[in-house]
Amino acid sequence: MQKRKWTTFDIILTIFMLFIVVITLYPFLNILAISLNNAVDTAKGGIHIWPRDFTLANYQEIFGSNDRLLQAFFMSILRTVVGTLTGIIASTMLAYVLSRRDFVFNGLVGFLLVLTMFVSGGLIPEYMLIRQLGLINDFGVYIWPMLISAFNVIIIRSFMDNLPTALEESAKMDGANDFVIFTRIIIPLCLPVIATIALFLAVMQWNSWFDTYLYARGSEALTTLQFELMKILDNANISSGDITSQNAEVIAGQTNPQSIKMAITIIATVPILMVYPFLQKYFVTGLTLGAVKS
Amino acid sequence: MSRINNTAEAQPNLPESHSPLQTPVKPGFSSYKGKKRGPDPGNKGFLKRLSKQKALFLMSFPFVIWLVIFKYIPVAGWVMAFQDYKPQLGIFEQEWVGFKHFKDLFNEPMFYRALENTLGMGILGLVFGTLSAIAFALLLNELRFLTLKKWTQTISYLPHFVSWVIVANIVITMLSPEGIVNNLLVGVGILDSPINFMAQPDMFWGIVTAADVWKETGWNAIIYLAAMAGVDPQLYEAAKVDGASRWRQMWHITLPSIRPVIIVLLILNIGNLINIGFEKQMLLGNNIVAEKALVIDLYALDYGIGMFRYSFGTAIGIFKSVISIILILICNGFAKRIGEGRVF
Known part of the structure; x- marks a missing residue:
């Protein structure tokens, strides 16, 4: 194709896209600047993307003097690691069984799984179940209810369906059983799709707050960063979202809940920022594939 | 291996050509276009096939239990909407009220x-x-x-x-x-x-x-x-x-x-x-x-x-x-x- 000239259309379009980039990034930069600014000074307003009175006090409060926030940080990491690992093992295993069309119960298991995408018990019956299982204020409530998602299993199975079967066949002739084939042959071939699903699961675990709110409010040890952030947000909202009234009674020190809120926001965003751009290639294909299949 | 021979015989019935190493596909299942994984089920007995698929059974059984507990018991919990549910009573001891709550x-x-x-x-x-x-x-x-x-x-x-x-x-x-x-x-x-x-x-x-x-x-x-x-x-x-x-x-x-x-x-x-x-x-x-x-x-x-x-x-x-x-x-x-x- 020959090189075309840049028209007015191209120039306007480029400016428009730069505008989109700015409105997407500005809030994050603004919050970063506020989190690095002296809380008393922030109350005067006028902070945009650069701190005026630089301080690390808000972060020191989280990682140094405040035990509960530090605990929340570690609990967020713990539930993300454990939840992602268990979720990956469960969905990959189930996807492999479902990719084996010769399995005698293939139809039944597939039906039970896919049906869950269309019927769900709803909030109250699920709450009653969790209560009866004794998972209230228990770490298990972060792991068990989210173990399998039908959507993820279907994405992995679609990927497995497109793998060449030659390796598997020859392993079978050498007498390998299905479990060995799964761990030695299928898993290494599925790493791209496993990376995608791991990203989805990790983001879901890291971002969860409602399960803490509903099921684990009574346990200090089970609080997470997102839940602590939600609580600060809720307190500010009681005074109709008016942040000034909070800042009017600014604490003598350098920090206040509003500035700590910004620091938590940054801490909760950075891990995501570090991971997702590198998996972009995989999740774009995964998502497109999943959408086409369903 | 007799299976590979079978594939070669079945090939004329298939729309696309399959390499001999690929999964044998029964003509009737050709809509899978070679995506079907695993050997031909054949006419072997159900129990015989199941015993060969022990690993697959064990790999899926725990998750079927999981699906039943976490996805289907809540759906069964819908009966609560037709009762005056009181947590201290068992599910069959509840009082039935029909469509009252609706x-x-x-x-x-x-x-x-x-x-x-x-x-x-x-x-x-x-x-x-x-x-x-x-x-x-x-x-x-x-x-x-x-x-x-x-x-x-x-x-x-x-x-x-x-x-x-x-x-x-x-x-x-x-x-x-x-x-x-x-x-x-x-x-x-x-x-x-x-x-x-x-x-x-x-x-x-x-x-x-x-x-x-x-x-x-x-x-x-x-x-x-x-x-x-x-x-x-x-x-x-x-x-x-x-x-x-x-x-x-x-x-x-x-x-x-x-x-x-x-x-x-x-x-x-x-x-x-x-x-x-x-x-x-x-x-x-x-x-x-x-x-x-x-x-x-x-x-x-x-x-x-x-x-x-x-x-x-x-x-x-x-x-x-x-x-x-x-x-x-x-x-x-x-x-x-x-x-x-x-x-x-």
């Missing part, structure tokens, strides 16, 4: 307010969410500056991956009286003095929709961009020869090419119109705008768990599921009639 529900003015808010925000989200994603994909597809195109796309995914707690914090900060939005509006002269957006009940639906568009546009555009990548470049060449402008090419070639994708996604989204959740409303709402923020799920949460009216809360959930299924069936039938791809 009648109560339909007599509650609060329920209609929750329904109105749910559908209102659901429709706004559907319309603006779809339009913004298509528009963004169309414009990004036209962008000549490729480095910027790549970066814009990557940056546009970022808000999708952060939680609603963080987005709510961002929205409340940006819209606060000292926030950038008020600064700009006052600076330009549209507003005389800053207003507290979060305390305006009439603006709540709009704020939720705008937050949704800001968060999800980039992510939702992925699927449209993938569809646009598949459009035959010759079509654009031909249009250019005919002197079609860029706008006309977008309107007459790109948009019609992705029409099936748009329709399938619309059907799926209309089916979910009532399942908009409660996260945004719960996090962005406050006492002043509560009247506009109450959605069905929040209503079920307040009454069902907050006030221990478990049976009433379950009835709300059932109502939601029924509406959702009806919407999906209507849309599916409509798509079939206009001759576009059905979802099922």
